[in-house]
Amino acid sequence: MATATSMRLPWRAIVRSVTTRPTTQSIKTPPAASIPQPFTRRWASDSASNTPIGNEFASASLERAAATEIEGTAGGAGVDAESHNASTITTTPPSESSPTESPEQPRRETVNPDTVRPPRAVQAAYLRPLRRPATHGLPVCDLQLRSYSVRNLEFFADFCLRAAYYLGLPAFGPIPLPRIVERWTVPKGSFIHKKSQENFERKTLRRLIQIKDGEPETVEVWLAFVKKYAYYGIGMKANVWEFEKVGVGRTMDAEMEQMRSEVEPTLRQFAFKKGSAVEDKVLELINRGDFKAASGGNAPMIRTPTYKLPKN
């Protein structure tokens, strides 16, 4: 899933930054000017919450990093080492060199997370899903998600909202619908002993996501996307409304005329059901010989009618 992969990126950036710098230095928040306001707050809190783990990692990975670098030079990647050396001299300030590394050893090119901003899409994965405003507020599609587990449900509702945003659909929700509680009481044993029973229940949680003023085609694409990446343990149900101008029949007729040459060869291969199976059976039975005989059809001077479906 898109969110899962993108969430890993900033984490790696944080760890790398800690390895190259003294561990005491805390991570600064990204510059506020480059990021819009709602982004900064959550982004900052997220990275702050990650720091303790990053620090724990720092001491261990420092030595590991040094060891691998020594191996790299011993292996004889001369050109690489030289180029690394050159680049590090120009890019990194001397204050950032860690105590374990000697100045002669080649160092990796470091990326300072303070100056490099992760892509917007990556940042957005940490924030509440973005939304598009609805201009008319006309409901087009209701997607109901059902599950027994809140975690999956919340996660997938979030995913649906993000998908809707990137498709340009104004989505509303997730609206928590009343949960369905079903309960069963059964005797504990397999035989008699009605007095000792056990209760079981199943709570179905529901969320509603409503799409307003979307193109029918885009809504279809969204629904198909959501269906393709369906999450485990979640049932989905969509109600889709389509709107037409006045004079639908006439436009449909015109469209039909246009499509006739394409559609008819296909349609010729289908048999259409006239009425229900019961209706056909009624006619078959009632026109049968023994039924006619029962209605006096065999008696002289009596003609029983052959029944037909009315033309309607």
Place this chain on the structure above:
Amino acid sequence: MSMFRAKRLDLGCFVNVKVIRDHTKRKVFAEHEPERQALRYIIRNLSLPARTRAQAQLQLAQMHCYTRPTQIRNRCIEGGKGRGVLRDFKMTRYNFRMNALAGSIPGVKKAAW
């Protein structure tokens, strides 16, 4: 009845003779349902001649008992029992309890409120 029974067993659940019989009845009923409904329609249509309707009544009564929906009974798919079957899970109460406690029925937990 043996003439209705499938030549090859097509059941994937618990199988005993009662389950097979019930399954056969279901299939036979599904096959003959339009005919039964047609006869019922003829019987209830007062605009048809009385003799036609009487004939339909006779014919409906003479249809094989396996074509009747009242012959069908929900049976447990785990043990074939015919009583105490929960409709939601197609299982007897005890099998349901065992499965629910084992966690093999999604979403069903022990309730306390």
Place this chain on the structure above:
Amino acid sequence: MPVPRARLLDLMRVQCRIFNSTFNPEGLRLGNKILRQRLKGPALASYYPRKMGTIQDLQRVYTDELDIFDEEEEDRFEKIKILKARGKGAPKKKRTAEESKKFKGKKK
């Protein structure tokens, strides 16, 4: 002004034609209730879970390409072989009435 009945009936007829319902101004019992009912046979017939693809089915499909090992079947064959070796196998099928007489020669 009261509307004449014939006109109302005409309206009703048109309404029935458009909405595909039965025109029955006298309220006769025509049994249309039964025609409207849904057929519940398919729902009832699908109550029991059907057998899924078995190993025998696989073997039948991939007779040429794959050699599929049915462990249960092999176990059964092995068991039969052991029983036969101990002389405890199933008796031979009696084809004729002559053979099927149990105590030949004893009773007369």
